[in-house]
Amino acid sequence: xxxxxxxxxxxxxxxxxxxxxxxxxxxxxxxxxxxxxxxxxxxxxxxxxxxxxxxxxxxxxxxxxxxxxxxxxxxxxxxxxxxxxxxxxxxxxxxxxxxxxxxxxxxxxxxxxxxxxxxxxxxxxxxxxxxxxxxxxxxxxxxxxxxxxxxxxxxxxxxxxxxxxxxxxxxxxxxxxxxxxxxxxxxxxxxxxxxxxxxxxxxxxxxxxxxxxxxxxxxxxxxxxxxxxxxxxxxxxxxxxxxxxxxxxxxxxxxxxxxxxxxxxxxxxxxxxxxxxxxxxxxxxxxxxxxxxxxxxxxxxxxxxxxxxxxxxxxxxxxxxxxxxxxxxxxxxxxxxxxxxxxxxxxxxxxxxxxxxxxxxxxxxxxxxxxxxxxxxxxxxxxxxxxxxxxxxxxxxxxxxxxxxxxxxxxxx
Amino acid sequence: xxxxxxxxxxxxxxxxxxxxxxxxxxxxxxxxxxxxxxxxxxxxxxxxxxxxxxxxxxxxxxxxxxxxxxxxxxxxxxxxxxxxxxxxxxxxxxxxxxxxxxxxxxxxxxxxxxxxxxxxxxxxxxxxxxxxxxxxxxxxxxxxxxxxxxxxxxxxxxxxxxxxxxxxxxxxxxxxxxxxxxxxxxxxxxxxxxxxxxxxxxxxxxxxxxxxxxxxxxxxxxxxxxxxxxxxxxxxxxxxxxxxxxxxxxxxxxxxxxxxxxxxxxxxxxxxxxxxxxxxxxxxxxxxxxxxxxxxxxxxxxxxxxxxxxxxxxxxxxxxxxxxxxxxxxxxxxxxxxxxxxxxxxxxxxxxxxxxxxx
Numbered sequence: 001x002x003x004x005x006x007x008x009x010x011x012x013x014x015x016x017x018x019x020x021x022x023x024x025x026x027x028x029x030x031x032x033x034x035x036x037x038x039x040x041x042x043x044x045x046x047x048x049x050x051x052x053x054x055x056x057x058x059x060x061x062x063x064x065x066x067x068x069x070x071x072x073x074x075x076x077x078x079x080x081x082x083x084x085x086x087x088x089x090x091x092x093x094x095x096x097x098x099x100x101x102x103x104x105x106x107x108x109x110x111x112x113x114x115x116x117x118x119x120x121x122x123x124x125x126x127x128x129x130x131x132x133x134x135x136x137x138x139x140x141x142x143x144x145x146x147x148x149x150x151x152x153x154x155x156x157x158x159x160x161x162x163x164x165x166x167x168x169x170x171x172x173x174x175x176x177x178x179x180x181x182x183x184x185x186x187x188x189x190x191x192x193x194x195x196x197x198x199x200x201x202x203x204x205x206x207x208x209x210x211x212x213x214x215x216x217x218x219x220x221x222x223x224x225x226x227x228x229x230x231x232x233x234x235x236x237x238x239x240x241x242x243x244x245x246x247x248x249x250x251x252x253x254x255x256x257x258x259x260x261x262x263x264x265x266x267x268x269x270x271x272x273x274x275x276x277x278x279x280x281x282x283x284x285x286x287x288x289x290x291x292x293x294x295x296x297x298x299x300x301x302x303x304x305x306x307x308x309x310x311x312x313x314x315x316x317x318x319x320x321x322x323x324x325x326x327x328x329x330x331x332x333x334x335x336x337x338x339x340x341x342x343x344x345x346x347x348x349x350x351x352x353x354x355x356x357x358x359x360x361x362x363x364x365x366x367x368x369x370x371x372x373x374x375x376x377x378x379x380x381x382x383x384x385x386x387x388x389x390x391x392x393x394x395x396x397x398x399x400x401x402x403x404x405x406x407x408x409x410x411x412x413x
Numbered sequence: 414x415x416x417x418x419x420x421x422x423x424x425x426x427x428x429x430x431x432x433x434x435x436x437x438x439x440x441x442x443x444x445x446x447x448x449x450x451x452x453x454x455x456x457x458x459x460x461x462x463x464x465x466x467x468x469x470x471x472x473x474x475x476x477x478x479x480x481x482x483x484x485x486x487x488x489x490x491x492x493x494x495x496x497x498x499x500x501x502x503x504x505x506x507x508x509x510x511x512x513x514x515x516x517x518x519x520x521x522x523x524x525x526x527x528x529x530x531x532x533x534x535x536x537x538x539x540x541x542x543x544x545x546x547x548x549x550x551x552x553x554x555x556x557x558x559x560x561x562x563x564x565x566x567x568x569x570x571x572x573x574x575x576x577x578x579x580x581x582x583x584x585x586x587x588x589x590x591x592x593x594x595x596x597x598x599x600x601x602x603x604x605x606x607x608x609x610x611x612x613x614x615x616x617x618x619x620x621x622x623x624x625x626x627x628x629x630x631x632x633x634x635x636x637x638x639x640x641x642x643x644x645x646x647x648x649x650x651x652x653x654x655x656x657x658x659x660x661x662x663x664x665x666x667x668x669x670x671x672x673x674x675x676x677x678x679x680x681x682x683x684x685x686x687x688x689x690x691x692x693x694x695x696x697x698x699x700x701x702x703x704x705x706x707x708x709x710x711x712x713x714x715x716x717x718x719x720x721x722x723x724x725x726x727x728x729x730x731x732x733x734x735x736x737x738x739x740x741x742x743x744x745x746x747x748x749x750x751x752x753x754x755x756x757x758x759x760x761x762x763x764x765x766x767x768x769x770x771x772x
Binding site for chain 1: 415417452453454455513517518525526528529530532533535536537539540541544545546547548549550551553554555557558561563564565566567568569570571572575577578580581582584585588589606609610613614641643644645646647649650651652653654666741743744745747749
């Protein structure tokens with residue numbers, strides 16, 4: 001029963017990550033992405049998915065999907081209906097599932113973050129309804145499959161498990177919130193294992209929306225740089241398998257890292273603008289660290305939200321600088337959006353997997369095109385490839401509407 | 414185990430801008446009049462039930478934050494303020510930490526269609542004022558700003574059953590003492606594309622819009638006399654469990670209540686779309702309320718109205734308890750039961766069956 005709940009344990013279980021899957025414009029899978037992030041590779045190109053000829057900005061980080069998805073339990077009918085966002089989600093989930101070595105199960109929760117779900121199908125529905133109003137072919141399928149819960153069901157069916165699905169749509173914090181919510185479910189003893197992640201595909205409406213706001217960079221994405229002029233959109237997905245440490249030990253699982261903290265808050269300042277001094281960001285970082293008993297000096301790297309917009313980066317820079325205090329001067333920070341763009345609902349999940357990579361492989365992801373730090377940055381931006389001792393990392397995600405999420409991960413050695 | 418009480422509830426529906434209007438429409442039991450809207454490219458209009466203009470415009474709608482917002486935010490805000498009105502009498506509670514969960518299925522469709530239409534015509538002139546209001550998280554952001562003491566917010570997307578998922582997340586936040594009260598809102602707006610899409614699945618469906626809200630807390634003193642007794646598991650649809658099986662599992666878990674208790678179900682007039690839920694409750698002998706037949710297909714708002722109607726029936730003393738059946742269109746089946754609050758020992762405990770399970 002979802003209610004009454006069993007009382008939460010006085011000693012919540014430790015939560016570890018035993019599988020991770022990632023799809024970005026750098027490629028499909030951990031290995032190729034790790035190589036790209038480690039070297040600071042940049043994956044932007046002219047958008048090919050839809051017409052951008054009349055847009056102010058024409059570039060984004062597009063994923064090259066395989067012509068055929070690897071074998072799953074999805075039948076030909078489901079495969080014929082899967083859209084671009086769903087395909088990326090299934091690919092990431094499959095990698096995480098296989099890495100975790102999980103098998104089909106009942107009552108295994110799935111928590112996903114997305115901002116748009118299958119919006120491309122919604123766009124197709126609208127186009128056909130407007131341009132061919134008497135033509136109904138495929139409209140019913142589009143009306144069903146644009147909904148995120150139907151894409152979540154694809155994951156259940158592809159991997160052969162069943163369980164409750166929760167879709168969090170806290171704008172660009174969604175992926176971080178999804179992983180954090182999964183952590184909450186395990187810590188409160190509502191589940192021993194959870195599949196969680198985020199996904200979003202590029203779509204014409206969202207691209208045009210950010211372009212209309214003039215938040216897209218006409219040059220290139222360079223978070224925290226004094227000359228930054230906007231974000232670049234990307235697409236992708238990341239999925240992780242989380243379980244109690246006891247569960248992982250019982251089955252002798254390979255542990256990628258431990259999720260030790262999650263915090264979320266709401267910035268009520270404005271629908272699309274963060275508080276200029278980053279007050280809510282500061283609060284969520286402080287609260288998350290306090291509940292985790294982590295001090296700024298314990299953090300070895302911050303994967304910042306760092307979109308590359310003037311307002312976001314200044315607000316976040318104030319917050320990180322204030323939070324870190326004396327530690328700021330030596331605190332390595334970077335935004336991997338400089339490599340793969342802003343993945344919206346997938347961003348927090350993808351960046352959590354990047355954090356796992358840094359913990360596993362002991363390097364920091366650079367922003368190789370970074371030149372001049374914004375004056376608000378009291379910390380150092382990682383701008384060349386480097387190996388590093390990385391034990392604890394913090395990842396920030398913020399969204400339209402003011403939702404914030406902070407995750408703290410620890411190396412498993 | 415914490416007990417969870419319902420502080421208050423609010424509703425905006427085609428019946429009007431408060432719970433009283435909803436109650437009167439449901440009591441009357443007659444389908445509300447339909448209106449028509451034009452679908453581009455068609456001669457014949459589509460039938461819908463629109464939310465009427467309020468007879469007295471709620472004061473909160475004059476808030477500057479709502480200046481450019483779409484109707485879904487207006488509905489959510491009005492329902493939210495009605496639901497938290499009960500907290501106003503408790504100064505400690507109104508100043509406390511409030512959680513907010515906004516549940517949506519189709520979300521901000523009016524501005525989405527408008528903005529995409531502008532994009533297709535000429536992206537250079539697509540309005541930057543409209544785009545932010547297309548985001549699922551927009552209503553939650555605005556309502557958070559209006560209420561001022563919101564510290565935690567989720568926007569959940571799913572079929573109608575996700576409303577009770579939202580309630581269960583709120584319960585968890587309360588139990589973990591992250592918030593002092595939690596507001597759960599289900600909201601939708603409608604337009605021609607929603608009415609058009611519904612016709613693919615149920616020729617008789619009439620799209621409607623609005624919002625419903627429940628405000629939950631742990632404190633007996635804030636209770637309006639209604640207590641949450643149970644929320645079943647989420648019985649997800651998958652290749653391993655069809656919708657009909659999921660609905661039956663939900664019903665089995667909810668059990669049989671006493672014959673005086675009310676069932677608020679999600680039945681409309683669709684043969685195929687109602688089949689799973691009708692089968693799950695075929696042997697229900699108690700009173701039954703089917704808001705969809707009166708109000709229309711309100712998706713997440715309908716799910717919220719079912720819960721609001723259940724709480725209202727319990728609070729007004731018409732029934733000692735009420736079960737809510739949410740058999741979603743494409744995600745899961747979840748049920749819940751609300752009862753008259755008993756201000757003594759808790760009547761339910763974790764793992765205990767709520768009713769008498771069918772033999």
